[in-house]
Amino acid sequence: xxxxxxxxxxxxxxxxxxxxxxxxxxxxxxxxxxxxxxxxxxxxxxxxxxxxxxxxxxxxxxxxxxxxxxxxxxxxxxxxxxxxxxxxxxxxxxxxxxxxxxxxxxxxxxxxxxxxxxxxxxxxxxxxxxxxxxxxxxxxxxxxxxxxxxxxxxxxxxxxxxxxxxxxxxxxxxxxxxxxxxxxxxxxxxxxxxxxxxxxxxxxxxxxxxxxxxxxxxxxxxxxxxxxxxxxxxxxxxxxxxxxxxxxxxxxxxxxxxxxxxxxxxxxxxxxxxx
Amino acid sequence: xxxxxxxxxxxxxxxxxxxxxxxxxxxxxxxxxxxxxxxxxxxxxxxxxxxxxxxxxxxxxxxxxxxxxxxxxxxxxxxxxxxxxxxxxxxxxxxxxxxxxxxxxxxxxxxxxxxxxxxxxxxxxxxxxxxxxxxxxxxxxxxxxxxxxxxxxxxxxxxxxxxxxxxxxxxxxxxxxxxxxxxxxxxxxxxxxxxxxxxxxxxxxxxxxxxxxxxxxxxxxxxxxxxxxxxxxxxxxxxxxxxxxxxxxxxxxxxxxxxxxxxxxxxxxxxxxxx
Numbered sequence: 001x002x003x004x005x006x007x008x009x010x011x012x013x014x015x016x017x018x019x020x021x022x023x024x025x026x027x028x029x030x031x032x033x034x035x036x037x038x039x040x041x042x043x044x045x046x047x048x049x050x051x052x053x054x055x056x057x058x059x060x061x062x063x064x065x066x067x068x069x070x071x072x073x074x075x076x077x078x079x080x081x082x083x084x085x086x087x088x089x090x091x092x093x094x095x096x097x098x099x100x101x102x103x104x105x106x107x108x109x110x111x112x113x114x115x116x117x118x119x120x121x122x123x124x125x126x127x128x129x130x131x132x133x134x135x136x137x138x139x140x141x142x143x144x145x146x147x148x149x150x151x152x153x154x155x156x157x158x159x160x161x162x163x164x165x166x167x168x169x170x171x172x173x174x175x176x177x178x179x180x181x182x183x184x185x186x187x188x189x190x191x192x193x194x195x196x197x198x199x200x201x202x203x204x205x206x207x208x209x210x211x212x213x214x215x216x217x218x219x220x221x222x223x224x225x226x227x228x229x230x231x232x233x234x235x236x237x238x239x240x241x242x243x244x245x246x247x248x249x250x251x252x253x254x255x256x257x258x259x260x261x262x263x264x265x266x267x268x269x270x271x272x273x274x275x
Numbered sequence: 276x277x278x279x280x281x282x283x284x285x286x287x288x289x290x291x292x293x294x295x296x297x298x299x300x301x302x303x304x305x306x307x308x309x310x311x312x313x314x315x316x317x318x319x320x321x322x323x324x325x326x327x328x329x330x331x332x333x334x335x336x337x338x339x340x341x342x343x344x345x346x347x348x349x350x351x352x353x354x355x356x357x358x359x360x361x362x363x364x365x366x367x368x369x370x371x372x373x374x375x376x377x378x379x380x381x382x383x384x385x386x387x388x389x390x391x392x393x394x395x396x397x398x399x400x401x402x403x404x405x406x407x408x409x410x411x412x413x414x415x416x417x418x419x420x421x422x423x424x425x426x427x428x429x430x431x432x433x434x435x436x437x438x439x440x441x442x443x444x445x446x447x448x449x450x451x452x453x454x455x456x457x458x459x460x461x462x463x464x465x466x467x468x469x470x471x472x473x474x475x476x477x478x479x480x481x482x483x484x485x486x487x488x489x490x491x492x493x494x495x496x497x498x499x500x501x502x503x504x505x506x507x508x509x510x511x512x513x514x515x516x517x518x519x520x521x522x523x524x525x526x527x528x529x530x531x532x533x534x535x536x537x538x539x540x541x542x543x544x545x546x547x548x549x550x
Binding site for chain 2: 040042044045046047048057058062065072073074075076077078079080081082083084085086089095096097098099105109110113220221222225226253255256257258259260261262263264266268270
C-alpha cells in the first residue's frame with residue numbers, strides 16, 4: 001500500500017468515525033430542542049371575587065386568616081376559601097350529569113393529558129350569543145385541516161367569548177343572579193346533534209370551551225352534558241387564551257383539584273405549543 | 276488501484292453511508308420511545324374529610340348542593356367546599372412566608388414543570404420522626420448519582436412518611452387539634468443549614484416533601500420556609516407516591532389552583548416517568 005493510498009483510507013476512516021460520533025450526539029440535541037421550543041400557555045382564569053359562576057351557584061370567597069409580621073419575627077400570609085365546584089375555569093366530572101359516571105378524583109389522568117385540537121367558531125359565535133356549534137363546524141374543520149379529528153384528542157371549542165370575561169353582562173348575558181336570571185343567559189355552546197355526531201363518529205378524550213358551559217345559555221335540559229358525560233368524557237369550562245393556540249399540533253395538560261367524590265372542581269389547564 | 280483495494284474502499288464507503296443513515300433515523304426513534312414509554316404517576320392525595328391539615332387550620336368541608344334526579348328528567352350532582360389554602364397536597368407560594376414573594380397565581384409555570392430528582396432519606400427519617408434532612412444527605416445523593424443536583428431541578432424529598440397518611444397520630448404526631456397540639460407535632464423536614472447550602476450552592480426551581488411541612492414538626496421559627504420562599508422557590512407539601520419514582524430521569528408537572536393573591540392552594544402534582 002503506498003503512502004497516498006494509506007492517507008486516503010485514513011481520511012475515509014476519520015470521516016466514518018466522525019459520522020459515528022455525530023450519530024451518538026444527535027438524540028441529545030433533538031431532545032433538548034423539543035423541550036426548549038415548547039411554549040407553555042395558561043388557559044386558566046384566576047379565582048377572585050370577579051370569577052364568573054353559574055347565576056345560581058355560590059361564588060368564590062377568600063377569607064384572610066393572617067397577613068403580616070408575626071410576634072416571632074417572620075412574615076406570614078394564609079387564607080381560607082369557599083367555592084362551588086363549578087365556577088371559573090373548572091372541570092365537569094362525568095358524575096355531574098351521569099349517575100354512574102366517574103367522580104373528579106376517578107378521571108384517568110391519561111384523559112386529561114395529551115394531544116389536542118382547536119375548533120375555532122368565533123367568527124360565527126361572536127355575532128350570535130345563542131350560537132350552537134354544529135356538525136358542519138366539525139366537518140369544515142376536518143376539511144380545512146385535511147384530517148379527521150384524531151382519535152383520543154382533547155377537543156377545544158373556541159367561541160371567542162373569553163375576551164368578555166369577567167364582564168358578566170357580555171359573557172353570561174346578565175349581571176343578575178339567582179333563578180330569575182336563568183332565562184337571561186346567552187352564550188354559545190354545542191348543538192345536541194353535534195355532540196351526538198361526535199361520540200358516534202369520533203373518539204375523543206375530553207372537551208373544552210371558553211364559555212360558562214358546553215350547553216348554550218338558553219339550554220333547558222343540558223343535553224350536551226348528559227350526552228358527553230354519560231360517555232365519561234369530561235368537560236373543561238370557562239377556559240381562556242384559546243386565541244393563541246394553533247388548530248393542531250399542541251398538547252393539553254388539565255389537572256383538576258382532586259376532590260374525593262367531587263362532581264367537578266377548580267381546574268388548572270395549560271397548553272404546550274411547539275413553536 | 277487494484278481490485279482488492281477498490282473493494283476495501285467500497286466497504287468503508289458503505290459502512291460510512293450506513294453510519295449516516297443510522298444517524299438520521301436515531302432522533303425519530305428516541306422521540307417515539309420517550310413519548311410512548313412515559314408513565315403518569317399521581318403524587319397527590321385526594322381532598323376529603325380525612326385530608327390532613329395543620330392542627331390550627333380549617334379542614335376540608337364538602338357540602339352537597341344537589342345529588343339525584345331532577346324534575347326535568349336528568350341526573351345532577353354538585354357540591355360546594357371550604358378549605359384552608361394550606362392542607363392536603365398543596366403548594367406554598369413565596370408570599371406565604373415572604374412579604375415581597377410571588378402569590379400563587381404569579382408563580383411562573385416554568386418553575387412548576389420540568390426535570391426533577393428524588394432524594395430518599397426514608398431509611399433515616401422513618402426511624403426518627405424529628406429527622407432533619409442534612410447537607411450530608413444532599414452530598415451523599417450527589418456522590419451516589421455521580422452528578423450535582425442539576426440546575427433548575429424540582430427537588431423532591433422522600434421521607435417515607437406518606438405511608439402513614441391519613442393517620443394523624445403517625446403522620447403529624449398527634450390526633451389533637453388547636454394551638455395546644457402544636458407542641459406534639461413530630462415529622463421530618465429540612466435542616467436550616469441544608470436549606471442555606473441548597474440556595475447558596477445549587478440552583479433549584481421548586482422543592483417538595485411527603486410530610487406536612489418543609490420545616491420539621493418541632494420547628495418554632497419556620498426557617499426553611501423563610502429561606503426558600505424568600506428566594507421565590509415554591510414548596511409542595513403532603514405529596515405522595517414518591518416511593519415509585521427513580522432518583523433521576525423523570526419530570527414533574529405541578530399545577531396549583533390559580534387563586535388571585537393566594538398564599539398557596541390545592542395542588543395537583545404528577546410525575547412523568549420514562550420507563
